Amino acid sequence: MPGNMLIVQGGGPTAVFNASLASAIRERAKQAPGGRIYGARFGMQGLSRADLIDLSSLSSDALLQVRNSPGAALGSSRFAPSEADLDASLRHLSSRGVDQIVFLGGNGTMSGAKKFAEFCESRSFSVQVMGSPKTIDNDIAATDRCPGFGSxxxxxxxxxxxxxxxxxxxxxxxxxxxxxxxxxxxxxxxxxxxxxxxxxxxxxxxxxxxxxxxxxxxxxxxxxxxxxxxxxxxxxxxxxxxxxxxxxxxxxxxxxxxxxxxxxxxxxxxxxxxxxxxxxxxxxxxxxxxxxxxxxAYVSSQDLADAELTAQECVRALARGETGKMASLLPLGTGASPSCELIPLAAAAGPRRxxxxxxxxxxxxxxxxxxxxxxxxxxxxxxxxxxx
Missing domain, CATH: 3.40.50.460 (Phosphofructokinase domain)
Structure with missing residues (x-):
């Protein structure tokens, strides 16, 4: 049986943040229909406190509403977890059978995803971690653009x-x-x-x-x-x-x-x-x-497409066994349609661009x-x- 997946939203919200969230949920349901999909309320703070909600049974209409909603539907934060918080997070992941996590966010969230993956490894806790970029500031390194900026x-x-x-x-x-x-x-x-x-x-x-x-x-x-x-x-x-x-x-x-x-x-x-x-x-x-x-009211069509694509590619990469990566957008015109490549979270968590x-x-x-x-x-x- 497939394991379960958790989605975390972190940092400042955007007009297309929830498009990434909905896209990750839809793609996960396709890739592993028998698994559960959880969402952490208010980012890592929610994970450390077991404030998790089951997103597996959301209807198509509900997902469409989430997709078209601005802000962060799960709630976001800039919470900096302590070691005790991280240990508690592993217990909550284990109790729910979560072995895959998608972090949606900006520089701080990508850096946090990298550190969390390293912490899990130090505790011999097996989990795949992927990052889907987001920030209106457009300053994440090693991606052509960041969902949220265009809008x-x-x-x-x-x-x-x-x-x-x-x-x-x-x-x-x-x-x-x-x-x-x-x-x-x-x-x-x-x-x-x-x-x-x-x-x-x-x-x-x-x-x-x-x-x-x-x-x-x-x-x-x-x-x-x-x-x-x-x-x-x-x-x-x-x-x-x-x-x-x-x-x-x-x-x-x-x-x-x-x-x-x-x-x-x-x-x-x-x-x-x-x-x-x-x-x-x-x-x-x-x-x-x-x-x-x-x-x-100002959502850019290209921005919306980018937000959905990056989250979708993260879930597909998890299904292939990838971990420790971020879905990086390639420049427009590189292919027939907008495309991604996977880069190490370490590159994404670098200096602001x-x-x-x-x-x-x-x-x-x-x-x-x-x-x-x-x-x-x-x-x-x-x-x-x-x-x-």
């Missing part, structure tokens, strides 16, 4: 167009749009997909990969307003000066830390104050924050045509306004 990038690009429509209709005259992006600027760079002509928004895009220069930023804003009467800038929340100092960082006792990650955000509001102070211009800040991370130097712009826009060529197929067609 979040679509939200940013379309929101840039929509915000610009408001500014063009009634000049503010300046707005600064803040995106998520603690260490890397993939999401902010995606705003440039809104731009078709020189005067189109965004007029400034700032990413963590390029040191921030206040004078250069203010000059770009001032020159754009002088030319067309308004300006729109897009900035990553984690931008820093050349000395490494964040342009803005919250200093609040209530900020707290999650898995040693200080709470950040608010740089757009900070910069709007500097624009008003130095340029004497009325300036608004926009901070959608987490809204774009799980925005169901920043925007490549050759994709960075040299002017006020931090990305160039090479980046646009990469990102446009992942984002899909945007709804562009018509002006008279």
């Amino acid at each position: 979040a990038a679509r939200f940013i690009a379309q929101s840039t167009l929509d915000l610009a429509a408001d500014l063009r209709s009634l000049h503010q005259p300046v707005s600064i749009f803040e995106t998520l992006g603690r260490d890397v600027g993939w999401l902010s760079a995606a705003a440039a997909l809104a731009k078709e002509n020189e005067d189109d928004p965004p007029h400034v895009v700032c990413v963590p990969e390029v040191p921030f220069e206040l004078d250069r930023f203010l000059d770009a804003i001032s020159n754009t307003v002088a030319k067309i009467g308004w300006a729109l800038a897009v900035v990553s929340e984690g931008i820093s000066y050349a000395n490494g100092k964040p342009v803005f960082q919250q200093v609040l006792p209530s900020g707290g830390k999650t898995a040693m990650r200080p709470l950040i955000g608010g740089v757009a509001q900070h910069l709007s104050g500097l624009v008003a102070e130095h340029l004497g211009l009325r300036c608004r800040s926009e901070k959608p924050g987490l809204i774009g991370r799980s925005a169901a 920043a925007l490549p130097q050759e994709w960075l712009g040299t002017g006020a826009i931090a990305s160039n045509e090479k980046f646009r060529g990469y990102a446009a197929p992942l984002v899909g067609q945007l709804r562009r306004p018509r002006y008279l």
Whole structure:
């Protein structure tokens, strides 16, 4: 008789996170119809506390609802298990006959999957472990793209167009749009997909990969307003000066830390104050924050397909006896359809992937045509306004 499988969701949710979950459940039911499929509630925290639910009997309609739901249907976390937690996890896996695990998540989850596999080996506990990538930050090493990014990038690009429509209709005259992006600027760079002509928004895009220069930023804003009467800038929340100092960082006792990650955000509001102070211009800040991370209305068709494919390939690899791997997406155009290859979890858990130097712009826009060529197929067609 086949053993049983467990699915774990970890890290920040996305608009297509549950598409991976549903895909893994469907494929497992095909590969091993006699086995049970469990889900850990709130990631490794749920596994360590035996908070597991049976997903084996979900109907086709229920799976379709899960697939089309944003967020993390099982609940997610950034829980860092202790050795006692890990030992408890092995007991819970053993009691339910689980010998295969699929981890759905980002850098931290892939690193955690690798460590958990090593812990199991150190305890002579036989289990196969596979990783299915996910993150809106698009910063997992050794994969062409990460499910979750395309949809979040679509939200940013379309929101840039929509915000610009408001500014063009009634000049503010300046707005600064803040995106998520603690260490890397993939999401902010995606705003440039809104731009078709020189005067189109965004007029400034700032990413963590390029040191921030206040004078250069203010000059770009001032020159754009002088030319067309308004300006729109897009900035990553984690931008820093050349000395490494964040342009803005919250200093609040209530900020707290999650898995040693200080709470950040608010740089757009900070910069709007500097624009008003130095340029004497009325300036608004926009901070959608987490809204774009799980925005169901902005799901990219390519992103959805990638999310389903990576989870499916993980389950197929388990059926072949593979372990300790992640399903890595190959570049579009590599084959007749999107395809994967398996890479060691150690490679996936490596350093964060920043925007490549050759994709960075040299002017006020931090990305160039090479980046646009990469990102446009992942984002899909945007709804562009018509002006008279």
